Amino acid sequence: MLRLPSFTYLQPSTLAEAVRMKADAGPEGSYVAGGTDLYPNMKRRQQEPRVVVSLMGIRELRGCEMRDAGCLVGPCITLTDLCTHPTIRQHYDTVAHAAELVSTPLLRNMGTLGGNLCLDTRCNYYDQTYEWRKAIDFCMKKDGHICWVAPSSPRCWAVSSSDVAPVMVALGAEFRLVGPNGERVVPAARLYANDGINYLTKQPDEILAAVRLPATDGWDATYHKLRRRGSFDFPVLGVAVWLRWDGRYVAAARVVLGGVGSRPQEVAEAGAALTGTDLSDESIGAAAEAAYRPAKPLDNTDFDLSWRKQMTRVYVKAALDELRARRR
């Protein structure tokens, strides 16, 4: 069977201790939460940390409570707890829904919100064993030099495959990051970079210490996920839509796509097409068209890429139809 390599496992109980342990380990260190992403990657030698620092023993990374009209969620909450949490269910149903769509019940029992938001980007040239990758002479993301998906490209196009991240971006959540140089708060969108290798803007030693969900006033949101099967599968397309209503009309809107680029991708034109409308068929059609154009899936996930692109239209429309139906 595939074996984990040997590594040192550390269990800090405070944030400061964790940051120090990680800094001591240097580039050979990695944080882990539920391990459902990191450990399979280690088995396949995609990631090879020698020191693994677990965040699961740090109490302050755990809670979930309403505060200052928003909600503060600890990143080490498991996805199962997140999607069954009464506060989340009541006020942030879309977050609960997206979390519930992640993988299988077993993985949700282990996997955490923080791990999901920091999930490694995926590519079916990369999510393979060492031996397999050796047969294609590796790729730029690990051990190699070229990108097999786009061989003339200077960058890696591995895909942002988190279900919850696009929802966080659409909602305008904020992330608190704690590192050796103190702490800072960034809007969710700013955590992500459009590069398959350096897909996070945070420093490697920084810990995602809290997720702040916005106040629950006058907005609605939804998340639609495209995948082959009703369970187990990563999204090959995620559509998160957030709308602020002003009476019958849309005051502001954000349409964010997951699974089509190396980061959750906000399509500003789609949001603009909706603003000021009452979600008429034309405006939904225009938003769907606007989302379709920039969506640029590549041949590195399940399904045929041209079909995936076609589905952007279909899924954006379905998400907006749902929001409209809920309003009426």
Place this chain on the structure above:
Amino acid sequence: MGTRRKQPAALRVVGKAIRKVDATAKVTGVTRFADDLFLPRMLYAKLLRSPHPHARITGIDISQARALPGVKAVLTGRDLPIPFGILPVSQDEHALALDKVRFVGDPVAGVAAASEEIATAALDLIEVRYESLRPITDAEDAIAHPEPRIHDYGDGGNLHKLVNLEFGDVAEGFAAADLVREDLLFFEGSTHLPMEQHAAVADWSPLPDGKLTLWSSTQTPHYVHRALAKVLELAPAKIRVVATPNGGGFGGKSDPFSHEIVVAKLAMLTGRPVKITLTREEVFYCHRGRHPTLMWVKTGVKKDGAITAMHFKSLLDGGGYGSYGVASTYYTGALQTVTYHVPRYKFQGARAFTNKPPCGPKRGHGTPQPRFALEVQLDKIAEQLGMDPAELRLKHLVPANSLTANWLKIGSMGLGECIRKVVDGSGWKEKFRKLPPGQGIGLACSSYITGAGLPIYWNPLPHSGVQLKCDRGGGVTVFCGSTEIGQGSDSILAVLAAEVLGLDPFDIAVVTGDTDLTPVDLGSYSSRVTLMTGNACIQAAERARDVIASHAARKLDLPVERLAFADRRVFDVADPAHGLAFAEAVQLAEAAEGTIGTVGSYTPAPSPGKYRGAGVGPSPAYSYSACVARVDVDPASGIVRVPRVWIAHDVGRSINAATVMGQIEGSVYMGLGEALMEEMAYRGNRNVVHKIPSLLEYKSPTTLEMCDIVTYVVEDPDPNGPFGAKECGQGPLLPLPPAVANAVYDAVGVRIDEVPITPEKVFKALRRKEKGEEPRFGPTQFPDIAWPEPTRVAPPWEGGDGRAVEAGQGRSMADEPARARRR
């Protein structure tokens, strides 16, 4: 053979739903699979596999690996130079590549070390120099590129096997037809996906005794035994193969494998037990699954749907080795004739070598592909004739107890009843072509063999043997070489012995799949086990019953004919109170005759076909299935869902009603996966790597995709089956893909002539339909192949005698090598 077949008036055990004899152990985690075995001082093995799809090995340096602390032995091809293969005609595999690798994943070296970690680390220290050869990516590529050859044998270039058979003049048949249709269809390759990854443990007791024991998750311990003897040059008596309970097989554990031979050799070299457990990825490389098959079928029909002639061509992508491929090729042409009457029939089949993991037998072996083609084409024909597809089929069923054009002998035949069941149950008449847009219903039928009529290597011996021992305490032990792969074969032996001897199935100890302890059974493949081991078991049990009865009769002072065996007693049928406990009766017999042990065996009757190629297709009995599938198709995305399937299966007779149901449902599940999503995908332009060798990315349905199933078990007992039983483990898979394809057409009016029926394909076909183009997705051409002269055989109704018209035709595929040498 001497014993009278006394059928008890009423069956007591047979036909009931009985807990499998191994179920408790399985659900409580007690069953020991091969990977659960730990022996003292055991070493762990890993295989180094080729990163090249097609290359010559120019050098291997193992010195660094050998020097790694903890490494105990390193093997390369030179250490195991004798070739092997499941079929005598295709002895083309080496345990470790000798001088050439033929696919990414082909084993090149083996390491035994103190731990799996060390063995893994050692793999990276083995230096192999390769000289790349142009890879052959698929069957069409193999035809276009006869060079470089993947193997230096076969039917020319990169074609492994060419078959050309003609039963009557099809041209004349087409001329007499009112409608002739030609269709092209493609069936993608898929793999078995057993939950248990292959594992094996070898142990060697040192010289002078020198005995090898191999525990392995294999479906065919007897064939593994033979391969080990050949490659390791050991006397068969010096080898014991134990088939551990298989955590699923589906045909994927039916070949002798590299890893089995390598651990055996490593154990012999190191004098220590050696274990290997394959990774999931490696299981994808063992493969032996469904052949991707391109098919062209031309059928002529009369206005009432009666077939006048059929011409069928298949092109199979075989992968890097022979495996069962010659048989698979014949199977793509063998069973077209056993459902509807086909008076004239021509079959041309070709199998290509390609640089991918070898294909072989997967549930339905070679027959789901042609069945898909045939049943989809019949749906199109019915539409063109303006007939209901169910009526068309019902009108032209093959009669029971008849011969087919290709000389297969049909016994019982319950397809008509199966069709009527699913048509009534599904409300077919009210739904077909009448559902709202996006919803559809489709029908398809099928048939499958209950055991191959011929063994894999030519021999006149029984296909299955049973030894039965009666204990003086009243228990009975049945010894049989069959292997339990989860299908319930151990339970079958217990149920049948219990039925004949009047015991409870849980009174029967079952010892199976051990070449030292059990008589040969050829293995768990071709749906042969219930019929063949069952008949052997009944024979042994009846012989035991006769011995016991003769002594009980004397004691009870009754004629033997008056005795009945039931409820663990032997008693007077006329006066049930007058009798003995079974144990007492055994003791009387044992006191008089010594240990009570009997044997039984089973050999299928010879089949009437005598031409070369007639070896594939004959069976003691054919099972039949009919299926109706309901689908929902989303026109915006092309996504197809199957909410419900109605399936009727003619099993002859249920031995265990629970396992029959389980096998039918399991077949539906697997068929649904092939219909909708399963795909052995490779990257032809990237070193022909398998695109997705993992449980996550190789898509197989989850419980959420699984449809509701309404199952009808049809019992049309076959005289050749034990209590009339026929197979049920493979046949019910076959109608799923065509039923779904036909239902998709009913739903949205597009023909998807290719499985899997993925959303992309439906979406494209819908687009074509919108644009007024042909509303279809499927292959567009069948390549030209230089077929050999056909073997011409007259059908039975045209005065044939089962022999080829021209001279020089042989009997079975098994004797081909001898023939080839003589030529």
